[in-house]
Amino acid sequence: MLNQKSDLNRLFGALSDPARRTMVERLSRGPAPVSELASLLPMSLPSVMQHLGVLENAGIVRSEKVGRVRTCSIAPEAFSAAEHWINARRTQWEQRLDRLGTYLASQSEEPDDAP
Amino acid sequence: MLNQKSDLNRLFGALSDPARRTMVERLSRGPAPVSELASLLPMSLPSVMQHLGVLENAGIVRSEKVGRVRTCSIAPEAFSAAEHWINARRTQWEQRLDRLGTYLASQSEEPDDAP
DNA sequence: TTAATACTAAAGTAATTGCCTAACTATTTT
DNA sequence: AAAATAGTTAGGCAATTACTTTAGTATTAA
Numbered sequence: 001m002l003n004q005k006s007d008l009n010r011l012f013g014a015l016s017d018p019a020r021r022t023m024v025e026r027l028s029r030g031p032a033p034v035s036e037l038a039s040l041l042p043m044s045l046p047s048v049m050q051h052l053g054v055l056e057n058a059g060i061v062r063s064e065k066v067g068r069v070r071t072c073s074i075a076p077e078a079f080s081a082a083e084h085w086i087n088a089r090r091t092q093w094e095q096r097l098d099r100l101g102t103y104l105a106s107q108s109e110e111p112d113d114a115p
Numbered sequence: 116m117l118n119q120k121s122d123l124n125r126l127f128g129a130l131s132d133p134a135r136r137t138m139v140e141r142l143s144r145g146p147a148p149v150s151e152l153a154s155l156l157p158m159s160l161p162s163v164m165q166h167l168g169v170l171e172n173a174g175i176v177r178s179e180k181v182g183r184v185r186t187c188s189i190a191p192e193a194f195s196a197a198e199h200w201i202n203a204r205r206t207q208w209e210q211r212l213d214r215l216g217t218y219l220a221s222q223s224e225e226p227d228d229a230p
Numbered sequence: 231t232t233a234a235t236a237c238t239a240a241a242g243t244a245a246t247t248g249c250c251t252a253a254c255t256a257t258t259t260t
Numbered sequence: 261a262a263a264a265t266a267g268t269t270a271g272g273c274a275a276t277t278a279c280t281t282t283a284g285t286a287t288t289a290a
Binding site: 006008009011012013015016017018021024025027028029030074078079082083085086089090092093096 | 121123124126127128130131132133136139140142143144145189193194197198200201204205207208211
């Protein structure tokens with residue numbers, strides 16, 4: 001009943017579904033109406049609407065209705081929070097591996113028990 | 116009952132949970148035993164084990180048991196599939212926005228209905 | 231003005247997820 | 261050998277998810 005998921009929960013969660021990734025892939029080429037997104041997916045229109053809701057809630061997609069057509073598009077900065085988090089992690093363990101490498105190199109140059 | 120989710124389903128799905136991200140954040144600083152991961156999380160040890168299973172299944176974490184201690188660490192290339200997918204999308208719509216910008220600029224330079 | 235289009239709302243269902251407790255196995259430590 | 265430690269297995273339960281069908285509401289086209 002509590003709907004206070006973090007940005008990252010919603011972002012990664014939204015991207016974890018293949019139907020939603022298909023929608024995002026289509027929208028990365030440019031805006032499209034709901035019905036076109038639906039035409040790419042083997043499911044009912046209401047289901048597509050629900051997926052769209054998840055993507056909007058995650059801040060990945062925006063949409064606007066004009067007349068009876070709702071046009072969807074990728075939001076600017078759609079993935080930035082996810083990219084940030086991943087980059088921070090990668091940086092962290094790459095640095096650690098660097099330090100480990102340096103340490104191992106120093107160990108082989110001047111071993112503790114050298115004569 | 117079918118467990119044939121794609122790499123990306125499992126990757127993004129694994130990262131969509133805050134407990135699992137906490138584990139990954141810890142492991143990005145270096146290897147740790149299960150019990151240390153558990154000490155960071157407000158849940159039972161069996162639950163931590165399940166999260167660990169999800170992370171391993173997603174290829175994000177590896178682990179090895181020596182004696183009675185299981186040591187976990189980040190897998191090399193942990194995030195690469197996710198990074199690839201995101202970069203491909205971003206590249207796609209950035210290119211599209213570039214073309215759109217070029218088009219709009221050309222339109223304002225030589226308008227159709229100019230004198 | 232009727233009919234077709236493009237969504238939207240509501241409610242139901244089966245599977246999955248994220249947690250738990252209780253009981254168990256293997257390895258140290260005392 | 262007995263006790264403590266570190267993890268594992270099994271089973272259960274409530275919430276969430278990913279769908280469905282049915283029945284609407286606006287808009288636009290004929």
